[in-house]
Amino acid sequence: MNVATIKYYDIANGPGVRVSLYVSGCRNRCKGCFNKETWDFDYGTPFTEETQDAIIKGMEPSFIKGFSLLGGDPFEPENQAALVDFMERLRAAYPSKTVWAYTGYDFEQDLLTGKKGDINVTMRLLKCIDVLVDGRFVENLKNPNLLFRGSSNQRIILVGQSLERDEVVRLVTFTDRLYIRAFNESDEDALFGILGDAETMRYVEPAFDRQKTARFLRDFCIAEGKALAVEERESGRLAGYIMAKPSGEGRYELGWIFHRDYREKGYAYEAVNAVIDHIFNELGVFEVTASALEENEPSVRLMLRLGMKLSDTEREGGSRLMVYSKDKGNK
Numbered sequence: 001m002n003v004a005t006i007k008y009y010d011i012a013n014g015p016g017v018r019v020s021l022y023v024s025g026c027r028n029r030c031k032g033c034f035n036k037e038t039w040d041f042d043y044g045t046p047f048t049e050e051t052q053d054a055i056i057k058g059m060e061p062s063f064i065k066g067f068s069l070l071g072g073d074p075f076e077p078e079n080q081a082a083l084v085d086f087m088e089r090l091r092a093a094y095p096s097k098t099v100w101a102y103t104g105y106d107f108e109q110d111l112l113t114g115k116k117g118d119i120n121v122t123m124r125l126l127k128c129i130d131v132l133v134d135g136r137f138v139e140n141l142k143n144p145n146l147l148f149r150g151s152s153n154q155r156i157i158l159v160g161q162s163l164e165r166d167e168v169v170r171l172v173t174f175t176d177r178l179y180i181r182a183f184n185e186s187d188e189d190a191l192f193g194i195l196g197d198a199e200t201m202r203y204v205e206p207a208f209d210r211q212k213t214a215r216f217l218r219d220f221c222i223a224e225g226k227a228l229a230v231e232e233r234e235s236g237r238l239a240g241y242i243m244a245k246p247s248g249e250g251r252y253e254l255g256w257i258f259h260r261d262y263r264e265k266g267y268a269y270e271a272v273n274a275v276i277d278h279i280f281n282e283l284g285v286f287e288v289t290a291s292a293l294e295e296n297e298p299s300v301r302l303m304l305r306l307g308m309k310l311s312d313t314e315r316e317g318g319s320r321l322m323v324y325s326k327d328k329g330n331k
């Protein structure tokens, strides 16, 4: 295998400052590819022992947050074979730094089926990767505002969680402590732990029973995609639920419910703030709104902390519903 480029201080291909390895060789030939020279498997210089040692050394400083593997395409069969031992070495040397990888191939259709070389090698390589951005670059879906990817068809996949659950776990955005991702069927128990808790639900509606939670997860969260799961990165636990749904042209309505273990520790602020950034930057939205009963002081405080302003009040039973909003210009 040949190496097209190595960047020792890269900030464009994953969170934080990273070491990035661009391998040579790609058969995807995406229209509008900005790395055409790397299609050629002979482009660049050989991936020698010295090169590998230099990368491992380059990962040492504490400000290097992780490693990114790009191309070309690292999942071309010959590239997988050349990379797998090195990636296992890197993973063992830096277990707490994140590994991101990019491929033009499809995670389920091409990689998990063994279509791209020896499935054992593919699985070993995937087990070294935390986050995989998959799918070809599609020029007419190009959006420079997207998080760490070129076109909106490309998915950001949490690889370990996807392999463990046997379903694709799609990342939407993240913070230092949290992954904010799409919901999956396997979230039912954990979601019930939040929505089934009467104390947690006291300002929202009566606690959900099992059946209602399952229906809500299946229809609202997954099929309609109107909610996001907030997962604590360290433990993999579901910390909270964030509703994020269109409410008119250029507008989104937000709501949130967090597990009682994750209250008063800044998780809700961290997660909702990241979701607002995602909505403003990636979805072309110019206003978000959220509401809470007046007596729900923690939520009202959070809306203010998020920079939202009171825009309306409505009577709801014997109480007042406070509606707050924030527009993109007030970020």
Ligand code: SF4
Pocket: 026, 027, 028, 029, 030, 033, 034, 035, 036, 038, 071, 072, 073, 103, 104, 105, 136, 137
């Ligand atoms: S997969 Fe990447 S390197 Fe290969 S053609 Fe597509 S954009 Fe270019």
